[in-house]
Structures are given as structure tokens and as C-alpha cells.
Amino acid sequence: MRGLPFSAGKEDIIDFFKDFVLSEDSVHVTFNSGGRPTGEAFVEFANAEDSKAAMTKDRMTLGSRYIELFPASFEELNEAVSRAR
Secondary structure (H helix, E strand, O other), X not given: OEOOOOOOXXXXXXXXXXXXXXXXXXXXXXXXXXXXXXXXXXXXXXXXXXXXXXXXXXXXXXXXXXXXXOOOOHHHHHHHHHHOO
């Protein structure tokens, strides 16, 4: 996900994808080296079908921001999470 409001938390993202079963553990908000949110997040869906169906929410809004969705690999998730450490 890209374009998130900097104030968006895991609960906001779970609500954005309310048609899917998600837990806080499946949502990964990324932070820069200073500890500030980057406006990006990764969401792990239960299966490939849910992941594909979630892409229909591309360019929908969260708050006043429109959100861009992109498929990502586990490697990209791990890289983004480790960059913030």
C-alpha cells in the first residue's frame, strides 16, 4: 500500500480491507530510519485469491488520501521492515 495518511495505523488498514479477515500481525506499517511512518504498508492476506480480490480497492480512499495498491513479495516485505531497524 502506498499513499497512506501518516496518522494511519493498523486498525485503519484493517478497516480499509474490512471485507477480508486480517489480524494486526498481518499488517506491517513501514517507518523511516527516524521512526516516522513512510505512508506505506504491507498486508498479508490468507491466500492468493484474497490478495487478488483486495486489488479491487486500488485507488480507493482512506481518510482524504487515495491509496495505491501493488502486489509485493515476502522478500520486499522483509526488506522494508529491516530498513526501518
